[in-house]
Amino acid sequence: MTIDFFGVGMSTLVEAGERVLIFLPGETPGSVGDLLRMGLERKGAHPIPYGMVKDPFHALDVMEKEQADCLVGSPTQILSLARRWNPSHKAPRTILLSTDYVPAAIVSVLENTWGCKVFNHYGATEMGLGGGVECEAHRGFHLREADMFFEIVNPETGEPVPDGEYGEVVFSTLTRRGMPLLRYRMGDRSRFIVGECPCGTKLRTLEKVRGRFSGFVSVGDEILKLPDFDEALFSLSGLLNFSVTVSGSGEMKRCSLIRKCSQTKIPLVRWKRLSSRFHP
Ligand SMILES: [Zn+2]
Numbered sequence: 001m002t003i004d005f006f007g008v009g010m011s012t013l014v015e016a017g018e019r020v021l022i023f024l025p026g027e028t029p030g031s032v033g034d035l036l037r038m039g040l041e042r043k044g045a046h047p048i049p050y051g052m053v054k055d056p057f058h059a060l061d062v063m064e065k066e067q068a069d070c071l072v073g074s075p076t077q078i079l080s081l082a083r084r085w086n087p088s089h090k091a092p093r094t095i096l097l098s099t100d101y102v103p104a105a106i107v108s109v110l111e112n113t114w115g116c117k118v119f120n121h122y123g124a125t126e127m128g129l130g131g132g133v134e135c136e137a138h139r140g141f142h143l144r145e146a147d148m149f150f151e152i153v154n155p156e157t158g159e160p161v162p163d164g165e166y167g168e169v170v171f172s173t174l175t176r177r178g179m180p181l182l183r184y185r186m187g188d189r190s191r192f193i194v195g196e197c198p199c200g201t202k203l204r205t206l207e208k209v210r211g212r213f214s215g216f217v218s219v220g221d222e223i224l225k226l227p228d229f230d231e232a233l234f235s236l237s238g239l240l241n242f243s244v245t246v247s248g249s250g251e252m253k254r255c256s257l258i259r260k261c262s263q264t265k266i267p268l269v270r271w272k273r274l275s276s277r278f279h280p
Contacts, residue, residue: 002128006039012135013094013119015072016044021063023050023063023073024098032098035130036072045070053077056084064089072096075106076241082113083240092116095134098123101209103230122206125183127171132206135199143201147175150204151183152191155213158183166191168213169206187212233259 014020020040026033026049032048040047048066053059055075062082065072071078071092078095085091091114097107098121107118122141127148132141143150151160152167159169168218169186188213193205216225226244235241241260 002035002130003039003042004131006036010036010040010045010096011043012133013096014040014043014045017046017064018069018093019046019048020070020072021048021050021066021068021092023053023059023071023077026051053080056080060084060086060089063092064264067173068092070094070096072098074098074100075102076100079106079109079234080240082110083238085113094119096121101227101230103227103234105231105234108235120208122209124186126181128173128176135197135201137198139197140193140207142199142201143206145203148173150206153183155185161191163192164194166210169209187214189213198203220239 004175010020022033023248024033024036025031026037028034033051037049038049048062048068050059050062064086065079067090069092072095075097078097083194093116095110095114095116095118097118102120107120110116110118117136119134119138120141121130127144129149130144132143135142140222140239149172151170151172152163152165155158155168166189169188169190170183171186172182172184173180190207190209193207197205211225211227216223218224224244227245229242232264233239238261239259243258245256245258247256
């Protein structure tokens with residue numbers, strides 16, 4: 001069923017005969033890359049399993065050699081290719097980002113570098129990997145309702161909230177026999193988008209996830225969440241990835257950033273200004 005979902009979901013991004021380079025784990029039968037490969041083959045596309053990017057320059061060589069029309073991978077891995085891409089090479093037409101929170105700042109870098117269309121995917125291992133995918137309207141994720149029942153609930157009470165209100169995403173499996181899940185808590189904050197999508201789907205639409213109910217720290221008066229760092233930092237040219245460390249306690253609590261950059265240096269002044277927002 002995941003194979004069918006991937007096939008149908010990818011038909012928004014890929015036309016028959018187009019070449020799709022998959023930067024996801026795919027060596028093991030039943031892995032996400034393997035299921036995606038089968039879904040694409042059913043739709044008449046040409047999947048090229050690659051695996052996770054370890055050497056971006058090798059991945060870029062394969063991308064050019066294979067003349068890839070579409071890339072699928074995690075946001076920071078695809079960003080690492082965009083930062084090092086040679087503009088004389090073929091640019092991908094579409095990109096599907098998955099496996100992680102997708103910062104708008106990264107989407108913007110990819111669109112500006114390649115002039116491509118970027119789509120997000122929402123999923124988790126517990127969903128059988130696929131949960132929802134964006135359409136051309138980019139209003140949110142059209143959910144995989146043939147196999148799963150999604151609800152937005154109040155995280156305190158577990159009660160469903162009215163459509164359009166924010167809460168925690170939970171889902172129940174409808175067709176699974178081996179390990180059914182009931183109201184499985186994702187920890188993600190989002191809401192259903194009300195009203196019809198221009199694409200005409202009858203599926204419900206989940207707004208882009210607005211962070212998690214856990215995974216934040218308070219430093220001084222500020223509540224810091226990872227998506228805030230993502231959006232503030234990934235627009236810096238040359239930034240590939242970063243890590244955040246919180247140390248100390250009480251009034252001595254401090255938040256430090258370690259950055260990983262491509263050869264292009266981030267202008268020091270600009271970095272200091274941004275960094276000072278999180279490192280007073
Ligand atoms: Zn739509």
